[in-house]
Amino acid sequence: MNYQAPLRDMRFVLHELFDVAGHCRQLGIDLDRDTLDGILEEAARFTGEVVAPLNRNSDEQGCQLAGGEVTTPDGFRDAYRQYVAHGWASMTGPQAYGGQGLPQMASASFHEMLMAASLSFRIYSGLTEGAVLALHRHGSPALQQAYLAPMVSGEWAGTMCLTEPQAGTDLALLRTRAQPQVDGSYRITGSKIFISGGEQDLTDNIIHLVLARLPDAPAGVRGISLFLVPKLLPGGERNALGCGALEHKMGIKGASTCVMNFDGALGWLVGEANQGLACMFTMMNDARFQVGLQGLGIAEAAFQGGLAYARERLQSRALTGPVAADRPADPIIVHPDVRRMLLTQKALTEGCRMLAIYTARQLDLEHAAAGDQARQGAARRAALLIPIVKAFFTDVGQEVASLGVQLYGGHGYIREWGMEQLMRDSRITQLYEGTNGIQALDLVRRKLLGDGGAELNLLVDELALQVEAAGAGGGLHAMAAAVGQRLEEWRALAGHVVEACQHDPQEMGAVSVDFLAYSAYVLLAALWLQAAMRAEAALAGGSAETGFYRAKLHAAQFYWRRVLPRATAHREALLGGADCLMALPASDFAF
Numbered sequence: 001m002n003y004q005a006p007l008r009d010m011r012f013v014l015h016e017l018f019d020v021a022g023h024c025r026q027l028g029i030d031l032d033r034d035t036l037d038g039i040l041e042e043a044a045r046f047t048g049e050v051v052a053p054l055n056r057n058s059d060e061q062g063c064q065l066a067g068g069e070v071t072t073p074d075g076f077r078d079a080y081r082q083y084v085a086h087g088w089a090s091m092t093g094p095q096a097y098g099g100q101g102l103p104q105m106a107s108a109s110f111h112e113m114l115m116a117a118s119l120s121f122r123i124y125s126g127l128t129e130g131a132v133l134a135l136h137r138h139g140s141p142a143l144q145q146a147y148l149a150p151m152v153s154g155e156w157a158g159t160m161c162l163t164e165p166q167a168g169t170d171l172a173l174l175r176t177r178a179q180p181q182v183d184g185s186y187r188i189t190g191s192k193i194f195i196s197g198g199e200q201d202l203t204d205n206i207i208h209l210v211l212a213r214l215p216d217a218p219a220g221v222r223g224i225s226l227f228l229v230p231k232l233l234p235g236g237e238r239n240a241l242g243c244g245a246l247e248h249k250m251g252i253k254g255a256s257t258c259v260m261n262f263d264g265a266l267g268w269l270v271g272e273a274n275q276g277l278a279c280m281f282t283m284m285n286d287a288r289f290q291v292g293l294q295g296l297g298i299a300e301a302a303f304q305g306g307l308a309y310a311r312e313r314l315q316s317r318a319l320t321g322p323v324a325a326d327r328p329a330d331p332i333i334v335h336p337d338v339r340r341m342l343l344t345q346k347a348l349t350e351g352c353r354m355l356a357i358y359t360a361r362q363l364d365l366e367h368a369a370a371g372d373q374a375r376q377g378a379a380r381r382a383a384l385l386i387p388i389v390k391a392f393f394t395d396v397g398q399e400v401a402s403l404g405v406q407l408y409g410g411h412g413y414i415r416e417w418g419m420e421q422l423m424r425d426s427r428i429t430q431l432y433e434g435t436n437g438i439q440a441l442d443l444v445r446r447k448l449l450g451d452g453g454a455e456l457n458l459l460v461d462e463l464a465l466q467v468e469a470a471g472a473g474g475g476l477h478a479m480a481a482a483v484g485q486r487l488e489e490w491r492a493l494a495g496h497v498v499e500a501c502q503h504d505p506q507e508m509g510a511v512s513v514d515f516l517a518y519s520a521y522v523l524l525a526a527l528w529l530q531a532a533m534r535a536e537a538a539l540a541g542g543s544a545e546t547g548f549y550r551a552k553l554h555a556a557q558f559y560w561r562r563v564l565p566r567a568t569a570h571r572e573a574l575l576g577g578a579d580c581l582m583a584l585p586a587s588d589f590a591f
C-alpha cells in the first residue's frame with residue numbers, strides 16, 4: 001500500500017479548528033501558517049517517498065544480531081541519515097542544544113506521518129526524544145553538556161531501560177544494581193529485557209537511561225534511581241554492556257527489541273538518588289502521547305489501504321441494482337456494510353486526530369504558557385487526557401487495522417497487501433509504555449479520584465459551552481442536543497465512579513477500562529460536533545471545497561448515529577460494578 005499523509009485533514013484540524021499559528025504567537029514562537037504548511041508538505045514527501053517504502057521489507061527482513069552487533073533492515077541506515085541531515089530529528093529538541101524547539105502542536109502531525117509510514121523506523125528516534133527530555137529536565141549540567149547536542153541532532157540515539165524479567169508494570173520489583181565509585185560515577189550491573197533500540201547500526205553511540213538500585217536504597221519504588229549509561233564512553237572505548245539477544249516478536253520487526261546486559265558498566269546519576277521513577281514520570285505524558293500517535297498513524301494507514309481497495313475491488317451488485325453496469329460487478333464500496341467499516345475507520349481516525357492536536361496544545365501550554373496558573377491548568381488538563389489518548393488511540397489503531405484486514409476479505413490476511421502487518425505492528429502499542437489497562441487505572445485513580453473529578457468537570461463545562469453555540473443556529477440542533485446530554489451523563493458517571501471507589505477500592509480497577517472508553521467516545525463526540533460546525537460555516541460561507549466539508553458533515557453524523565452509542569454499552573458495563581468480577585475464587589475459573 002502507498003501511504004500519503006492526509007494533509008488536507010491535518011490542515012483542517014491545525015488551522016481551522018485549533019488555530020495553530022495563533023497558538024505559536026501566544027507562545028512567542030515564530031511559525032506562521034504558510035511556514036508550517038511548507039514543513040508539513042516536506043514531511044509528507046519524506047515520509048511517503050523515503051520511509052513508507054521501507055516498511056514492508058522491514059517486516060520481512062527484521063533485525064539481525066551477530067557478534068553483539070545489530071543490523072537494521074535494508075534502507076533504514078540511509079533513511080535515518082536523511083532524517084538527521086534534513087533536521088527532522090531535531091524538530092522538538094531544546095534550542096540551547098541545537099534543536100528547533102517546535103511546539104508539539106506543530107510536530108505532532110509529522111510524528112503521526114512517521115508512525116503511519118513505518119512504526120519500526122520511528123521507534124528509534126522516538127525513544128531518543130524521550131531520553132532527551134529526561135536528560136534536559138533532570139541531568140546535571142556536565143551530563144547535558146556532554147550528551148544533549150548529539151542526541152538532539154540525532155547523531156546519537158537514546159533508550160529507556162526499565163523492564164526486567166520480573167519487573168514490568170511493577171517497577172518496584174526491579175533488581176539492577178548501581179555501585180557508587182570514588183570519582184562520583186557508578187557501576188551498573190543487571191539485565192534488562194524488551195529494550196527498544198538497545199543496539200542498532202543507525203548511530204555511533206547509544207545513550208541508555210537505566211533504572212537501577214543503589215546499595216542503601218529503600219525497598220519499592222522509592223529506592224529506584226536513574227542513570228545515564230553510554231555504549232561508548234567519553235574516551236571512545238566500549239562500555240561494559242551489550243545486547244545478549246533480540247526478541248522474536250509479532251510485529252514492528254524492523255525495530256530492534258533487545259535483551260541488554262550491563263556488566264559493571266560505567267554510568268552517571270541523572271537527577272536525585274532514589275528519585276528515578278519521579279524523573280521518568282516527568283516525561284511520561286510526552287512518551288504516552290507519542291504512543292497515542294502511533295495508534296493514530298496506524299489507523300490512518302489502514303483507512304487509506306481499506307479505502308483504496310474498496311474503490312477498486314469488484315464483487316456483487318449493489319442492493320438497489322448495478323452501479324457500474326459496464327463492469328462485471330460493482331466496486332465493494334457500494335455495499336452498506338463496507339461503508340460501515342470505512343466510515344468507522346474514518347470517523348475514529350479523524351476524531352482521534354482532533355483530540356491529538358487538542359492534547360498537543362495542552363502539552364505545549366503546560367511547558368511554555370505565560371504565567372503559573374495557565375501552565376498548571378494546562379498540566380492538569382493534559383494529565384487527564386493523556387491516559388485516554390494513549391489507550392483509546394491505540395485501541396482504535398488495532399480496531400481500524402482489523403477493519404482494514406476485513407475490508408480486503410481473504411486478501412487482508414495475505415502479507416503482500418500490508419493490512420495484516422498493520423494489525424501486527426499496532427498490537428504492541430496497547431502494551432508498552434504502560435498497558436492500556438494501566439492507563440485506565442491511572443485515569444481513574446490518579447486523575448479522577450486525585451481531584452475528586454474537578455478537572456473533568458471543568459472540561460465538561462468548557463465543552464458544554466461549545467455545544468450551546470452549536471445548538472443555537474444552523475442544522476446541528478439534534479446532534480448538539482445529543483452531545484450535550486452525553487456530556488452531562490459523563491459528569492454524572494464520573495461522580496458515580498468517585499463515590500463507588502470511596503466505598504470499595506476494587507471499583508477502581510473494575511470500572512476503569514469502561515470509564516476510559518466512555519470518556520473517549522464522549523470527547524470525540526464533542527470534537528466531531530465542532531468539526532461539523534466548522535464545516536457548516538465553511539459551506540455557508542461559499543467555500544469551493546464542498547466535497548471536503550460535506551464529507552466532514554457526513555462523518556460527524558455517522559459518528560453520532562453509529563459510533564457514539566458504544567458509550568452506552570460501556571456505561572452499562574461499568575454500572576455492573578466490581579462484585580461480578582471479584583466474587584469468583586481464582587481456583588474456580590475453570591474445572
Ligand SMILES: Cc1cc2nc3c(=O)[nH]c(=O)nc-3n(C[C@H](O)[C@H](O)[C@H](O)COP(=O)(O)OP(=O)(O)OC[C@H]3O[C@@H](n4cnc5c(N)ncnc54)[C@H](O)[C@@H]3O)c2cc1C
Nearest residue numbers: 160161162163168169194195196257431432433434435437
Ligand atoms: C516490543 C516491545 C518493546 C518494548 N520497549 C521497551 C523499552 O524500550 N523499554 C522498557 O523498559 N520496556 C519496554 N517494553 C516493555 C513494556 O513496557 C512492558 O512489557 C509493559 O510495561 C508490561 O509489562 P509486562 O510485560 O511485564 O507485563 P505485566 O506487568 O506482567 O502485566 C501482565 C498483565 O497484567 C496486567 N496488570 C499488571 N499489573 C496490574 C495492575 N496493578 N492492575 C491491573 N492489571 C495489571 C497488565 O495490564 C497485563 O495485562 C517493551 C515491550 C515490548 C514487547
